[in-house]
Amino acid sequence: MDIFEKLKAKIVEKIDCDPSKVTRDTSLIGLGIDSLDTVEMIMDLEEELGVELEFDEAVTTVDDLVKFIEKRLKEKENA
Amino acid sequence: MSFRIVSTGSYVPERILNNEELSHMVETNDEWITQRVGIKERHISVDEPTSELGYKAAQRALDAAGVTADQIDMIICASITAEYKSPNVACMIQKKLGATCPAMDINCACSAFVFALETAAGYFARGKVNRMLVVGAERLSATVDWTHRSTCVIFGDGAGAVLLEKGDNYLSSRLHSYGDNDIIRIPNYGGDSPFYKGPIEKPVINMNGQETFKFAVKSICKDIADVAADAGIKVEDISWVVPHQANSRIIDFAKKKLPIPGDRFYLNIERYGNTSSASIPIALDELNRKGCFKRGELLALCAFGGGLSSAACIIRW
Numbered sequence: 001m002d003i004f005e006k007l008k009a010k011i012v013e014k015i016d017c018d019p020s021k022v023t024r025d026t027s028l029i030g031l032g033i034d035s036l037d038t039v040e041m042i043m044d045l046e047e048e049l050g051v052e053l054e055f056d057e058a059v060t061t062v063d064d065l066v067k068f069i070e071k072r073l074k075e076k077e078n079a
Numbered sequence: 080m081s082f083r084i085v086s087t088g089s090y091v092p093e094r095i096l097n098n099e100e101l102s103h104m105v106e107t108n109d110e111w112i113t114q115r116v117g118i119k120e121r122h123i124s125v126d127e128p129t130s131e132l133g134y135k136a137a138q139r140a141l142d143a144a145g146v147t148a149d150q151i152d153m154i155i156c157a158s159i160t161a162e163y164k165s166p167n168v169a170c171m172i173q174k175k176l177g178a179t180c181p182a183m184d185i186n187c188a189c190s191a192f193v194f195a196l197e198t199a200a201g202y203f204a205r206g207k208v209n210r211m212l213v214v215g216a217e218r219l220s221a222t223v224d225w226t227h228r229s230t231c232v233i234f235g236d237g238a239g240a241v242l243l244e245k246g247d248n249y250l251s252s253r254l255h256s257y258g259d260n261d262i263i264r265i266p267n268y269g270g271d272s273p274f275y276k277g278p279i280e281k282p283v284i285n286m287n288g289q290e291t292f293k294f295a296v297k298s299i300c301k302d303i304a305d306v307a308a309d310a311g312i313k314v315e316d317i318s319w320v321v322p323h324q325a326n327s328r329i330i331d332f333a334k335k336k337l338p339i340p341g342d343r344f345y346l347n348i349e350r351y352g353n354t355s356s357a358s359i360p361i362a363l364d365e366l367n368r369k370g371c372f373k374r375g376e377l378l379a380l381c382a383f384g385g386g387l388s389s390a391a392c393i394i395r396w
Contacts, residue, residue: 034115036328039289043296043332055289 024063083246088139089364091122091237105228117327121235121352128162130171132238133216148178152208157191157356189384191356215356224283235352239360251309252392263385299333302391318376324348324358
């Protein structure tokens with residue numbers, strides 16, 4: 001499962017932008033995504049993936065968020 | 080036997096604080112506040128303590144029903160911003176109304192109005208009362224850190240009240256508490272005991288916005304589905320959802336997740352900010368006075384906040 005692609009699709013849907021604008025290094029705030037938008041996307045992903053992802057980290061770029069979600073998913077797998 | 084809502088009342092202080100004025104007090108602007116929480120202005124008390132706001136809302140509810148203070152059997156007030164630790168806000172409202180019935184407060188932060196209705200339902204069920212006043216009254220401007228830009232823009236002052244009489248219109252309810260002081264807390268004044276060496280925090284609202292958002296959306300969706308099922312109705316049968324007005328983004332996201340048309344969710348946070356336990360009765364009074372409710376319509380009230388706590392109920396109008 002490619003979390004980056006899933007997240008990218010969510011971002012494109014949320015802010016209705018050209019997919020090429022969303023790279024791993026893109027700043028979330030730069031895209032107009034604020035911290036509540038981030039929580040909304042995480043909650044949607046939780047529903048899709050059927051897991052709880054406790055969100056307690058500051059994230060700046062798309063990659064930060066991808067890494068956070070991957071880390072949480074790995075923790076769940078190992079639990 | 081439970082109750083029916085006979086009349087409603089609300090009161091907010093005259094002084095309006097808009098986003099423009101706030102932008103001169105802390106580093107913020109109208110666009111940020113509007114986009115982030117959906118608030119344009121809030122009412123701020125300049126000389127009225129919490130019980131004065133509650134008293135005025137309660138008096139309006141009594142006047143609307145033509146009921147006098149001596150005809151009330153009990154007053155319950157939901158509040159976290161009482162002007163005194165003792166007497167409680169309900170006692171001060173009782174004094175100002177000239178009532179003589181028992182009066183008590185319920186502290187469940189933003190969920191407290193629904194907790195208070197549930198408590199009231201118990202008194203009706205046991206046949207102890209014929210008529211009750213349930214009030215939500217808050218002066219949150221007293222507990223806000225006015226230098227903290229992400230919380231001071233959210234809250235406002237105000238009060239709402241409902242007059243209840245015996246009836247069968249309180250159809251179902253769910254109350255939840257999840258003891259937690261990390262996500263939302265408002266410390267009390269620590270005192271100046273020469274013996275106490277423990278921690279003392281500044282008595283202002285501390286809130287983790289992202290966690291609160293998540294908790295709120297999940298609570299609204301789950302609690303409304305549960306109370307609808309308990310009442311034997313479909314979620315789609317609900318005519319009005321009157322949610323605690325915490326943040327328009329919370330309500331907007333919950334709307335997307337529930338199979339109820341968006342225009343049935345009442346939103347007035349733009350003009351009042353988050354008034355905690357007062358937000359639902361203020362919204363009820365606005366809707367009622369605008370003539371929005373038709374007899375027999377089903378209302379879902381839902382609230383969430385510090386505790387953590389959440390609550391919802393179904394009421395037939």
